[in-house]
Amino acid sequence: MTADPQPAALEVPRIDDLLCFSIYSAGLAFNQLYRPLLEEIGLTYPQFLVMVALWDRDGRTVKELGEALYLDSSTLTPLLKRLEAVGLLSRSRNPKDERQVLLRVTDKGNALRPKAAAVACAIVDTVGISAEAAKTLRSGLDGIRNKIHRQD
């Protein structure tokens, strides 16, 4: 119960003991799992996340979308231009405030929605985790993410 007279030299943990690596490699794995399924409906994984966010709430600005996804315009602008180029959404300046760009899902974009739902469903099946376990994981991860972001 006494303090170390000679504190152990500061050591780097092993890679498998780093929580950040578990998150990093699980993220890569999800990307790899989604990729072939999303390819069939013409989306990348980040594009899928953008569409999911817009299906939930249409007509957002780039800034609002970025706040939902934790991405900024330098990432979103080119991605959104690609989605516009394939006709899944429209980008137009807000007449009320020309600084903003409003994002609207097109009919073609909405037509993709059930197919995206099927992909999400297939992912859940493959990962094979219970709803409770997923919720527990999510709340732990969201807590970490929020703590990091609150500290700038």
Added chain:
Amino acid sequence: MTADPQPAALEVPRIDDLLCFSIYSAGLAFNQLYRPLLEEIGLTYPQFLVMVALWDRDGRTVKELGEALYLDSSTLTPLLKRLEAVGLLSRSRNPKDERQVLLRVTDKGNALRPKAAAVACAIVDTVGISAEAAKTLRSGLDGIRNKIHRQD
């Protein structure tokens, strides 16, 4: 207790209900948290992970490193060349099997180790999660990652 006569139309979940998004955004957050700290010792976040893996076991091949990090040579080769260019590691063909490239941490690379340990320590402090909670999260995430990879 009867099956839905008209099953609900397949719907896309909200973005915040997707486990994959919690993992995705937590991964981005860690990257953003590490970036300024690692910048001071001249590393990116993936480069840090590579060095951590090599500090644990030196003299690995590119393939072995890739198996540890779940990355392939098309990602690792340019990254390793950058680390070699700044003198943190050496890349040399294995004389016993010229197909392989052996990775060895240089003295300069080993000199970085305590500084990297300090960064890892600072991250743990900022995230402020207990060792138990971190272990629980890790095992859940590693389980998902391993399940995905076992299914190709």
Added chain:
DNA sequence: TGCAAACAAATTGCACACAATTAATTAAGT
């Protein structure tokens, strides 16, 4: 009103990730 500060997107430059392919080496089968 006029003008600096604030704000929203877009642009630029760099570093991952990854599929697909290529190049070089080794292993294996006849």
Added chain:
DNA sequence: ACTTAATTAATTGTGTGCAATTTGTTTGCA
């Protein structure tokens, strides 16, 4: 031995992420 298959890195091309900067618009305040 010789040819083919398998293995390991490297290369190519596309799409993110992000810091730093730029462009265009709006707000605030003297």
